[in-house]
Amino acid sequence: MHLRRVQIPDYRVLQGVDLRFDAGVSPQVFPLGSENGGGKSTLLQLVFVLLHCAGDPERAEFVHNVMASFVHPAELAEKVVARFELEDGPRVRTLEFVSLGDRFLRDMLGDEAPESGFAAMAEPGGDAQRQIDGLLTARHHVLVTRWGGGTEPRDHRILVVREQGSAPRELIAFLERCRSSIFLLSPPSQPYLFLADATRQLFVSGRGRRGGRSARASAAELRGHSRLIAYLSDLERAARALPGFFAYDWVSVDSLVKLFQHARDRDFARAVEAGGQYGTAYVDFLREVNALLQGKEVRPLPDLSGVEFIVTNAEGVERVLGPEDLSRGELKRLMIFAWLRANATEDAIVLMDEIELSLHPDWQYRIVRDLVEWAPAAQFVLATHSHEVCQAVTPAHVRELEPRLAKRVDDGAAS
Amino acid sequence: MGLHPEQLDEHARVILGSRRILHRQVVLCEGERSAPADRQRRPSPQTYRRQETLPDSNFYRRCVPPHWRDRPPQFFNCGDRLDVLQTYARLRQLHAEDSAASYLDPEKLYAIVDLDLQPAALEHSPCATTEELHEALYAQTMLRQPLAGEHRIWVTALIHKEAFFVLPSVACVYDELHDPPYLDGRRLDLIELCRDAARAIDPSTPAPDHGLVKHFEIARRRLSRWAPPVSLDMDEPEALSRSWLAALGDGDPSTSRTEALARVLFLVTKAKPHWKRIEPPSGGDYTSTADHFRGQLALAVAGHIASLPPEAHPIAGFFEHLHAQR
Numbered sequence: 001m002h003l004r005r006v007q008i009p010d011y012r013v014l015q016g017v018d019l020r021f022d023a024g025v026s027p028q029v030f031p032l033g034s035e036n037g038g039g040k041s042t043l044l045q046l047v048f049v050l051l052h053c054a055g056d057p058e059r060a061e062f063v064h065n066v067m068a069s070f071v072h073p074a075e076l077a078e079k080v081v082a083r084f085e086l087e088d089g090p091r092v093r094t095l096e097f098v099s100l101g102d103r104f105l106r107d108m109l110g111d112e113a114p115e116s117g118f119a120a121m122a123e124p125g126g127d128a129q130r131q132i133d134g135l136l137t138a139r140h141h142v143l144v145t146r147w148g149g150g151t152e153p154r155d156h157r158i159l160v161v162r163e164q165g166s167a168p169r170e171l172i173a174f175l176e177r178c179r180s181s182i183f184l185l186s187p188p189s190q191p192y193l194f195l196a197d198a199t200r201q202l203f204v205s206g207r208g209r210r211g212g213r214s215a216r217a218s219a220a221e222l223r224g225h226s227r228l229i230a231y232l233s234d235l236e237r238a239a240r241a242l243p244g245f246f247a248y249d250w251v252s253v254d255s256l257v258k259l260f261q262h263a264r265d266r267d268f269a270r271a272v273e274a275g276g277q278y279g280t281a282y283v284d285f286l287r288e289v290n291a292l293l294q295g296k297e298v299r300p301l302p303d304l305s306g307v308e309f310i311v312t313n314a315e316g317v318e319r320v321l322g323p324e325d326l327s328r329g330e331l332k333r334l335m336i337f338a339w340l341r342a343n344a345t346e347d348a349i350v351l352m353d354e355i356e357l358s359l360h361p362d363w364q365y366r367i368v369r370d371l372v373e374w375a376p377a378a379q380f381v382l383a384t385h386s387h388e389v390c391q392a393v394t395p396a397h398v399r400e401l402e403p404r405l406a407k408r409v410d411d412g413a414a415s
Numbered sequence: 416m417g418l419h420p421e422q423l424d425e426h427a428r429v430i431l432g433s434r435r436i437l438h439r440q441v442v443l444c445e446g447e448r449s450a451p452a453d454r455q456r457r458p459s460p461q462t463y464r465r466q467e468t469l470p471d472s473n474f475y476r477r478c479v480p481p482h483w484r485d486r487p488p489q490f491f492n493c494g495d496r497l498d499v500l501q502t503y504a505r506l507r508q509l510h511a512e513d514s515a516a517s518y519l520d521p522e523k524l525y526a527i528v529d530l531d532l533q534p535a536a537l538e539h540s541p542c543a544t545t546e547e548l549h550e551a552l553y554a555q556t557m558l559r560q561p562l563a564g565e566h567r568i569w570v571t572a573l574i575h576k577e578a579f580f581v582l583p584s585v586a587c588v589y590d591e592l593h594d595p596p597y598l599d600g601r602r603l604d605l606i607e608l609c610r611d612a613a614r615a616i617d618p619s620t621p622a623p624d625h626g627l628v629k630h631f632e633i634a635r636r637r638l639s640r641w642a643p644p645v646s647l648d649m650d651e652p653e654a655l656s657r658s659w660l661a662a663l664g665d666g667d668p669s670t671s672r673t674e675a676l677a678r679v680l681f682l683v684t685k686a687k688p689h690w691k692r693i694e695p696p697s698g699g700d701y702t703s704t705a706d707h708f709r710g711q712l713a714l715a716v717a718g719h720i721a722s723l724p725p726e727a728h729p730i731a732g733f734f735e736h737l738h739a740q741r
Contacts, residue, residue, distance in 0.1 A: 024594035024701025026711055033460025294484065361435065362487060369481070369718075387458035391473055394714060396707035398464035 001181040002028060002379040003349050004092055005085035006047060012069050013039040014046075019399050021379065023087060027372045028379040031390045034401035040383035041190060043401065044351040048184040049194045050082055050097050051349075052244045053144075054161050055175035059241060060145040062194040067147040067159055069193060070099060074154045077104040081159065086178070093174065097144065097161050102154040108135055117153030121146055136160060142171050179244070183345060185336065186353035188235055188247040195238055202231040246339050248332055253307050253323045255338035259285060260300045260307070262342075292334055296321070328358035333367065340375045347377045356386035368392035417497045427505040430491055431517040439489045440737055441519065443499050443506075443526040445576075446471025446492035469710025474576065475527065477717035478730050483738050488525070496528040496535060503568060504538050525737065527569040529576060532630045532683065540568045546633070555641055556678045558725070558732030572729035577690040578681035579730065580709075580716050581608055583668040588719045589712065594699040596712055598692055606666040608692075609677050612684050613663070616656035624684050628652050634683035643679045644672045 008017040017039075021030055034040050049066045053059035072079045081097040102117040109131070114120040120128030136143055141160035148157035163171055186192075191200035205227050239245050263281040270279030289298045297310045309321040323331060340350070350371075356364045365388040371380055381399075382389060390398050418426060426448065430436065447468065449458075456462055472490035479487050493502040503526045510517045528535070534544040541564040542548035549570050553559060556572045573579065583605045589595050596603040615624045627634055635649045645662040648654035659680060666673050695701035695708040720728050725735035 020702070022700050022702050024695060024699050024708075025703075026592050026594075026715065031460050033464065362484075365476070366484070369477075384460060387460065387463055390460045390463040391470075391476070394469050394473075394707050394710040395464050395466040396703035396710070398460050400461055400464055 001177065001347060001349060002087045003047070003084065003381070004087050005083075006043070007080075007083040008043065008046065009080055010071070011046060011081060012042050013037065014043055014401070017043065017401065021381070021399075025397055027368075027376075027393070029368055029371060029393055030379075030381050030397055030399050031386075031393065032381055032383045032399045032401065033385065033390070035403055036385075038401045038403060040401060041186070041353050042193065044184060044186070044353050044381065044383055045193045046082060047084070048182055048244065048351055050144075050161075051084065051095075051178045051182045052184070052242060053194075054097070054178070055142065055144070055172055056179060061196075062238065062242065063145045063159060064147050065196055066193050067099070067145065067157075068197060070147075072099045072101055072148070072157055074101060075103065076101055077107050088174065088177070093163060093166075095161055095163050095174075095178075097159060098141075099147075100141075100158050100160055102156060105132070105135075108139075115153070116156075118146060118156040118158050119149070119153055121158070137168055140166065140168055140171070142168050142175065180344065181347070182349045182351070183244040183246070183343065184351045184353070185246045185248050185339065185355075186351075187357055188232060190353075191231075192235065192238070194242075195234060199231060199234040202227045202234070244343075248335055248339070252335065253338070255335065255342040256289070256298075256307055257300070257304060258342050259338055261304050264304065289334070289337075292337060293330070296326075329360055329363055332358050333363065333370065336367075337370070337374055340371075340378070345375045345378045348375075348379070349381070350375065350378050351381050351383075353383045354385075355382045356384055356389055361386075361388045364388035365392050417501060418494055423498075423501055423505050424509075426493065427502055427509050430502070430506060431509055431519050433489070434518055436489050437518040438520070439486055440523040440525060440741055441506075442472075442475060442488045442490045442737070443493050443502055443524075444471050444475055444490060445494065445496055445499055445528055448492050448494060467704070468706045469713055471576070473710075474713045474717050475730075477714050478720045479734055480721050480731065480738070483734070486741065488737060488741075493526075496531060499526050499528050500535060500537065500568070502526075507539060523741075525567050525569065527571065527733065530570045530572070530574050530682075532574065532626050532633055532685075534633070537568060541565065545570045546637070549637075550640060553729060555675075556682065556729060558729050558736070560726070562736065569733060573678060573681045573686065574683065575681075575686045575690075576730075578678075578686035579720070579728075580690055580713055581605055581612075581686055581693075582674060582677050582681070583609070583666075584674050585716050585719065586668060588715050592712075592715065594695055594701045594708075596693045596708070597696045598694070600697070602696075603693060605677075606663070606668050606673070608689050609666070609680055610660060610663065612686070612689050613656055613659045613680055616659070616684055617653045619653065623652075624688075627684050637682055638679065641679060641682070644675045647679070 002023070003021050004023065005021065006017065006019045008014045032040055032043070046066060049062050053063045070081060078101065079099045081099055083097070084095045086093050086095065105113040105117055112131070114128035114131060116128065118132070120126060121132055123129060141162045144159040144161055146156065146158050148155050150156070161171065161175065166174070191203040235247065239247060260282065263285040266281040267279040271277060286298065293309070295311060298307050299310050300307050307323070309323070309326060311319045311321060313319070326334070355367060359367060364386045368389060369392060384390070430441065447470065449462065449466065470492050472492045476490050493499040503524065506519060506524060507521055510519050510521055528545065530545060530549050534546040536544055537548060540548060542551055548566070548568065551564060552562065552566065552569065553572045579585070586605050589603065598604070598608060614620050615622060616627055617623065618628045631652055638647065638649055647662065648658035659676065663673065663676055690709065693709055693712070694705045701708055720730050723731045725732040
């Protein structure tokens with residue numbers, strides 16, 4: 001599944017965004033540039049959360065958090081949050097995520113609209129909820145989440161997704177495929193929109209308290225650190241609930257270890273099949289990982305609970321390094337490789353934010369070639385400030401979120 | 416049209432002052448420099464996106480073999496062939512005048528220019544002209560092994576680097592693309608493109624290669640250095656055109672003979688005009704310009720070259736040479 005078009009009429013800094021990702025562009029790697037604060041991270045997060053969470057009640061809270069930043073005036077019955085064109089095999093499908101307001105209910109149901117509006121949906125099984133469910137089904141809308149809220153019915157909203165010509169059941173099946181086909185790789189050092197507002201405040205206040213020299217400032221610094229730790233802890237909890245999300249600056253070799261375990265298991269399965277003749281998956285994978293490292297070799301721990309890295313000097317003396325001892329760029333490259341291999345990223349949409357962080361300019365250029373080699377059928381959208389990243393592809397690959405003083409028009413191919 | 420002396424100076428000083436060339440090989444190549452307004456700004460995705468064509472340096476950069484990860488060369492677009500050669504000379508001069516203001520190591524300075532048909536005079540080279548240099552570097556359009564002499568200025572093995580984009584052997588690269596290239600409203604047939612190029616040698620055709628007709632003597636001497644897979648009639652342009660087409664016959668694209676014939680053809684006849692006729696399919700999924708589409712093809716070919724062994728392709732051989740000299 002690949003993205004072909006993203007339209008976001010009005011979400012935070014994103015105004016009138018219309019980005020096309022042509023199927024004819026090869027490789028399917030699209031650097032996405034903008035000025036600082038231009039909305040690259042916001043765009044990636046919004047696309048990811050809507051497509052990774054819609055249709056799964058367990059992930060509704062993340063959509064709810066994202067919608068907290070959406071402005072839907074009460075006088076509007078509905079307002080489009082985002083529209084996506086997605087290539088799904090031979091079909092291009094158009095999903096529209098729409099916020100519905102109380103006015104929608106009044107327009108559709110007139111005097112029969114529930115008194116409490118969409119707030120009635122907080123009471124499962126009630127007549128009002130059944131009435132609204134019936135209305136949504138009749139209009140081929142699939143509920144994503146309730147949002148808004150307050151004392152007045154007019155303050156309550158719901159987010160639905162719809163596709164012209166698709167019945168809810170078909171749409172729900174497609175959303176399930178979407179959820180497993182989209183990934184977001186991003187540094188942890190930013191206040192994610194899919195986290196609760198209180199959690200994001202922890203990040204902001206935690207970072208704002210750093211840098212003092214006096215004893216008083218140090219106390220503030222400590223409080224800042226503890227807030228950042230709390231933030232990262234919440235982010236980690238969110239990451240566990242969002243299997244398509246990966247914070248690539250974390251010193252985690254889980255994906256790599258998982259791949260070694262998988263290779264070992266494949267070799268054993270081969271031995272069972274072939275009467276004791278083991279396969280070469282483990283050795284092949286070891287060779288592949290070592291080819292990524294410069295002057296080092298990876299050595300899985302005997303119980304495959306982790307890995308260490310070996311540097312051998314000219315006299316043949318080995319020095320053992322932990323993952324935390326590698327350079328951040330080296331570790332990042334290795335982890336992206338392992339993560340792409342460990343996850344089902346074939347034919348997937350992979351959104352990557354600030355890919356250039358920690359990478360030397362040579363490696364910023366090189367990472368594009370690596371991505372295509374590691375996941376040739378995937379589509380990559382790379383939010384970046386790096387000219388080096390762009391140079392690995394043609395100018396027509398680059399998408400831009402232009403600063404807008406007025407309405408943004410099409411930002412598709414640079415024709 | 417070359418750079419004005421002030422432009423040349425400015426360009427050379429920018430290169431000398433680029434920290435990214437420190438301890439690196441520097442390769443000067445042909446290709447448009449970025450627009451003056453963009454040269455004043457920090458390079459960014461936005462400035463890159465505004466470029467109307469793929470910079471030539473990006474093609475060469477993509478040809479760097481994947482095993483070369485530590486300190487790959489740095490590439491600079493310098494304009495046309497004369498600009499490249501003048502920039503090369505000016506860089507050496509400015510560095511010699513004030514090496515403290517330079518990150519350049521002159522021993523690591525290289526240039527690669529198109530062979531073209533008219534020879535260009537060379538300084539700082541064991542060869543006096545591009546034609547002599549071509550003979551020194553290549554045998555049968557492949558890099559001589561071992562290479563005699565110390566060469567830091569190079570010419571392409573074929574007339575233009577674009578010739579490498581239209582050889583029959585790259586059809587396999589284009590077949591992999593979602594939107595294959597088109598020519599004259601039909602899917603690109605590289606053998607047919609070669610036939611068009613061969614027909615253009617004949618001055619009586621509607622769109623002849625005037626340069627070849629004018630400089631036929633140079634072409635004849637160049638061709639006589641090689642041993643083509645068949646003997647070609649080189650008495651005059653019409654005869655060369657006829658004999659090349661006859662030698663090609665049905666032109667089975669999978670044979671090395673066809674590939675060798677195409678290489679012989681693009682030793683002397685212009686490849687760029689034919690390359691520029693290639694377009695994305697109308698009604699396909701590619702919506703940007705034909706220039707950008709060709710840039711995409713060029714990068715795909717560069718990726719293919721990067722994967723080839725040095726003895727299989729002259730550009731792969733060039734990078735193997737650089738790697739050994741780094």
